[in-house]
């Protein structure tokens with residue numbers, strides 16, 4: 001293979017997020033496959049030993065799958081409680097395995113467990129970034145997973161593909177590598193004859209007419225191809241190219257060889273935790289806006305004031321994510337609300353000056369500050 005055909009996006013990346021799925025780390029019987037973990041670690045250690053070594057963050061699934069056999073569970077349980085128990089047992093085993101495997105190269109690992117909700121809050125987002133950045137600065141290998149034992153059904157990511165895209169954005173990565181049990185995106189179910197791998201996706205139009213399935217054959221993965229394509233859409237839209245390939249091709253992919261599917265960037269970096277707010281948080285309620293408020297929030301980039309809110313739905317506390325709805329009921333934005341659901345109704349339609357006079361200066365605040373707000377539909 002000539003040097004010319006190596007992927008520029010990979011070779012020039014200074015910080016890479018590598019995500020590996022459950023199906024690439026476990027045995028068919030339902031336990032961690034030490035050889036596959038070692039093979040992945042070998043591939044990552046190889047990149048890190050290059051003279052111009054990029055930094056690598058690993059997002060690893062596999063906690064639930066790794067906990068199944070030790071708990072005597074036969075296959076992935078349907079109920080959340082047993083999944084969480086499996087994750088609790090499996091996460092320890094997973095990190096112990098990575099710790100031993102990376103130790104062969106003298107590399108320390110650091111466990112980072114994130115929840116989708118937390119990372120859209122300013123302080124948590126900043127702390128997550130700082131921890132990851134510091135681990136990298138100290139030469140350690142951050143290993144990220146969802147904090148399965150605290151994530152409830154409503155707020156759960158469930159799959160780690162989207163989590164990986166958001167982590168790539170969080171750490172300002174130049175590349176996201178998604179490793180699965182399939183060597184790329186196919187133009188139909190790869191189990192069927194006659195389907196072929198797509199080498200490059202330049203934009204959403206390249207996906208027209210492609211059958212993107214949801215179930216993995218190994219039975220331990222969760223999202224199938226749907227969540228990978230969604231993750232690729234989020235990352236490339238935020239300026240981060242994505243390589244999707246098989247875990248067994250990790251060494252080639254990280255060396256820039258044209259394995260798997262390359263998704264080219266379609267946009268540029270968006271504001272920090274707004275991406276998490278848009279793609280990771282679950283709204284706890286909704287605020288109905290009048291036409292003037294929609295205009296102010298969507299077109300003028302203004303904060304949402306009590307005067308423009310006509311109705312409040314849901315049970316939320318100050319700091320929770322809520323959807324902002326236009327008069328026709330369409331969601332136009334999502335933001336972190338500054339008031340509890342119970343406080344808000346008596347403030348609606350009133351000017352902040354009025355409210356400050358009647359209830360005190362604390363009530364002069366915006367309902368949603370523009371820094372805590374992401375427009376979803378213009």
Ligand SMILES: Nc1ncnc2c1ncn2[C@@H]1O[C@H](COP(=O)(O)OP(=O)(O)O)[C@@H](O)[C@H]1O
Pocket residue numbers: 020021022023024179180181182184185186187188189190191211212213214215216217218219220221222223224225
């Ligand atoms: N168009 C497609 N191209 C490639 N794989 C697909 C496609 N549609 C469905 N799949 C399935 O998606 C699976 C990968 O998803 P999943 O099992 O969730 O993996 P992981 O555990 O790596 O996250 C593949 O094994 C494949 O069967």
Ligand SMILES: N[C@@H](CCC(=O)OP(=O)(O)O)C(=O)O
Pocket residue numbers: 020021022023060061062063064065087145146148158159160161220221222223224
């Ligand atoms: N946090 C979960 C990830 C869920 C999962 O299976 O994800 P994936 O295999 O990436 O589709 C775990 O570690 O089991």
